[in-house]
Amino acid sequence: MPLKKLFRSAHSSAQSLPDISAGSTIQPESPDNHWTDIWGVLREAPDRGKWNDAHWKSRAVQRSLVEAGRHAGRSRVEYVAPNIGFHLLTRDFFITAINTQxxxxxxxxxxxxxxxxxxxxxxxxxxxxxxxxxxxxxxxxxxxxxxxxxxxxxxxxxxxxxxxxxxxxxxxxxxxxxxxxxxxxxxxxxxxxxxHPKQRGRSIFISDSAVIARRDGVLKFMFRVADIRRTQVVDPKIKAFMYTWGEGRVTAEGERIPVRCEAIDTGYIDGMLILPLTIEHTIDEKSPLCGHTHDSLVALDAELVVTFEGTTEFGNPFMARRSYVPSDLAWGHQFVDIICRPAAGETHYTIDLDRFHDTRPQEGLPPLPPAPLSQLVVSRAKRTVPYPLLGDNTLALADSLVLYRGSDGGLRLAARAADTYPNQALDVTARMYLYRWSDADAVEPGQPPVSIVQLECGYVDGTDRLHLRLPVEVAHVIDASSPLAAWDGPDATAALRADADAEVVVVLSGYLYSTSENVLRQRTYVVSRHVRAGCVFADIVKHPALTKDRKPRVRWARFHDVVPQQGEFLEDGAEEEVGASANSGLDSAFADAPAPSE
Missing domain, CATH: 1.10.287.70 (Helix Hairpins)
Incomplete structure (x- = not known):
């Protein structure tokens, strides 16, 4: 920031406009206070974040591997040994001298x-x-x-x-x-x-807090990064790691491992860094954060360490580092917008660095303490689909299953699958698994409480692949050989009630052609809550003849919608009565049920 602008901002922040009312007098401002405010602005470290005294004192006494606040990024790990200082001084004199205060x-x-x-x-x-x-x-x-x-x-x-x-x-x-x-x-x-290029790291801003919230219905861990210099960083890389302690673990050989370090995939990063970036990590089945809430992270003494690595235009590598403990994570928040587009007649974009570290709660979330709010954010899933972004996991599964009769009269259990970025995922396979849980009181010692069977949906041998140019159905035909054959028999009502707590897990797997990385999308459906009997998925594909560019269009807003099937759900009267009873029970249970877990 130019010195003139700096003094101007200090002067404006140091002055305040008093309320002028009848009989009031304006006291002249003390010159000492004025210069004190200017000195305070000059000493600020905006790249270190906004830390009030209470937060700083609380953060300073917490155990962490990396410091925060004014000394953010500095390691708190101390190696203790006899004469270790003399060893470093004599064996690594130059680095020791450079790193001396x-x-x-x-x-x-x-x-x-x-x-x-x-x-x-x-x-x-x-x-x-x-x-x-x-x-x-x-x-x-x-x-x-x-x-x-x-x-x-x-x-x-x-x-x-x-x-x-x-x-x-x-x-x-x-x-x-x-x-x-x-x-x-x-x-x-x-x-x-x-x-030394480490001072170049002071021009790399990393937000002093991270957020865990949903974006387009997908749970993500996010933090913000910006390069405030106009000179470009060569080959920037961002890495993130999660350290968890807790009680540690003991191997089969008796070795105790006190800490666990897991890499957090941050995905694609804009190599230009012209504008501030919000770095995302998708919390899915492959994520170390999967299933964690505020309480579980606190219990494990979890710490997320983020590093920014790059090279200056002169070829010198440098690094900036930041760490987040559970108190630094804002659940259900999002970063405020700081990018200002130029007005008419202007040519420069403006970034409001004063709000770089600020977050605000997402709409629709109640003001709760971190523990219950984190549980709400993790369990809450809106009826949305992934944003069609190249390089992201854009596979989608509908949030319910449908149970209907096909044109051949056979009963089908179907899920809807899609790729919101058409055909970005290749060699996609779909599999269904049925988890039948035994009665907790009836489980005999030595017997597993669950039986797992695979529901054949046309992809058992792996030779068939889903072509996801448009949304498709993944269906399991319920016939005499199906594990769900009782659903289409004379005792359908009893069979459905017996399987009310059963779970159907649908798994999509493939790889992205843009990154050559494997991707996975999984949903778990509880029969009593997420199976819609007598319904089919709503038609969401618009015919090419009805579009201006003669290309099919997908109404993604209705991707999860189901509609009643036209005609009779079951064939004869007795079966129709059984099916209607089962369908009514499933629908009433589904009405207030949460979305299936991912």
């Missing part, structure tokens, strides 16, 4: 030069006392100390200097060479500190 480095350099000047003044004084004629124009020790300092800085003598004396000449030569080496090391350390 500036005040200590300046004091050490002063001390070294003063010590050397006093050390070399001793032989000069001995020459003055016991070898008269070697050094002219000096009589006291102070003059010899000054002579030593002059020799160490530069060889240019005036009223005091050496004469034709081999002893003085040897001392001057040795001191000059040793002083040259000391100066070379000192200049190297100072230049390395000045040119």
């Amino acid at each position: 500036t005040k200590w480095l300046v004091l050490i350099i002063f001390a070294i030069y003063l010590a050397l000047s006093f050390a070399w003044s001793v032989p000069y004084y001995l020459l003055l006392r016991y070898s008269p004629g070697c050094i002219y124009g000096a009589e006291t020790y102070v003059e010899m100390w000054t002579f030593s300092f002059i020799t160490m800085m530069t060889i240019g003598y005036g009223n005091t200097g050496p004469q034709a004396c081999w002893a003085a000449s040897w001392v001057i030569a040795i001191q000059s060479i040793s002083s040259l080496l000391v100066e070379a090391v000192t200049i190297g350390i100072i230049f390395a500190r000045i040119s």
Whole structure:
């Protein structure tokens, strides 16, 4: 920020407009307070975040691997061993010197030069006392100390200097060479500190808090990153890791592993970094955050460490780092908009860095403490589909199953699958699994409480693949060989009631052609809550003849909608009565049921 703008912002923030009412007087502002406010603005570290005293004191006493606040990014890990400092100083002197605090480095350099000047003044004084004629124009020790300092800085003598004396000449030569080496090391350390690219990391802004919220119905972990310089960072990379402690774990061999570190995939990043980016991590079955809430993260002493790596335009690599503990996670929040488009007649975009770290609650969420709010965010899933973004997992499954009769009269259990970015996912396969849970009181010792069978839906052998240019149905035909054959028998009502707590898991898997990464989409449907009997999925594909560009269109807003099937659900009267009873029970249970889990 230019200095003129900085003082202007400080001046505007330091002044306030008092309310002027009848009989009131305006007290002149104290110059001391004015300059104090300006000094406060100058000392601010906007890249470190907005930390009030209460939050800073609370965060400072929490256990963490990486510091936050004014010293954000600095490691809190201390290695303890006898003489470890001496080992680093002697075996890794240059890095140790560069990483020394500036005040200590300046004091050490002063001390070294003063010590050397006093050390070399001793032989000069001995020459003055016991070898008269070697050094002219000096009589006291102070003059010899000054002579030593002059020799160490530069060889240019005036009223005091050496004469034709081999002893003085040897001392001057040795001191000059040793002083040259000391100066070379000192200049190297100072230049390395000045040119060290780690200061480039101070122009990389990473939000002081992260959010866990839903975007287009998908649960995501998000934080914001920006590069406030106009010079481009070469090959920027963002990595994230989750450290969990808890009680640790013990291996089969008795080894105790106290901490677990898992990588968090941050996906695609804009290599230009012209505008601030909100980095997303999808919390799905492959995510280390899957299933976690605020309480579980606190119990595990979880810490999420984010690193930004890049290279300056001069080829020097640098890094910025930030960590988030559970108190830094804002559940059900989103970052405020800070990008301002230019008005008419203007050409520059504006980024409001004063609000870079700010978040606000998402609409429709009640003001709750972090623990219950996190449970609500995790369990709440809107009837949405993934945003069609290249490189993202855009596979979608409807939030209910339908049970209907096909044109051949056979009973079908179907799910709807789609790719919101058509054909981005290739070699997509679909599988259905039925989980039948036994009665908890009837489970015998040694017997599993659940039986798992696969429902054949045309993709068992793996030779068939879904072509997801448009949404398709994945159907399991209920015939005599089906595990669900009882649903279409004379005791259909009893069979449906027996399977009320059963779960149907539908899994889509494939890989993205843009990133060559495997993707997975999974939903779990409870029979009593998510199976819509006597219904079919609503038609959402618009015929090409009805569009202007003669291309089919998908009404994604109705992707999850189901409608009653035309005609009779079951064939004869007795079966129709059974089916209607079962259908009514399923529909009434589904009306107030939460969305199926992903």
